[in-house]
Amino acid sequence: MLKWILFALCIVGIYFFFFKKPKTIHEKKEHxxxxxxxxxxxxGTYVSSDEAIIQDGKYYCSKECAQC
Structure with missing residues (x-):
């Protein structure tokens, strides 16, 4: 009987190790x-909207370009 319980625990462990994804990975992708x-x-350089500098309604890649 103990062999069957250990066998079942091994199967469940293998399932969670290989097939079950942690929730944190999915949450990061969604957010x-x-x-x-x-x-x-x-x-004319492309820059992401997170890093762009906005001045007078125009987008710039750096402070140097914004001053020109």
């Missing part, structure tokens, strides 16, 4: 913020 690539008004 991941999408960013848009924007073109710098001065040099």
């Amino acid at each position: 991941k913020k999408d960013s848009i690539m924007l073109e710098c008004a001065t040099c």
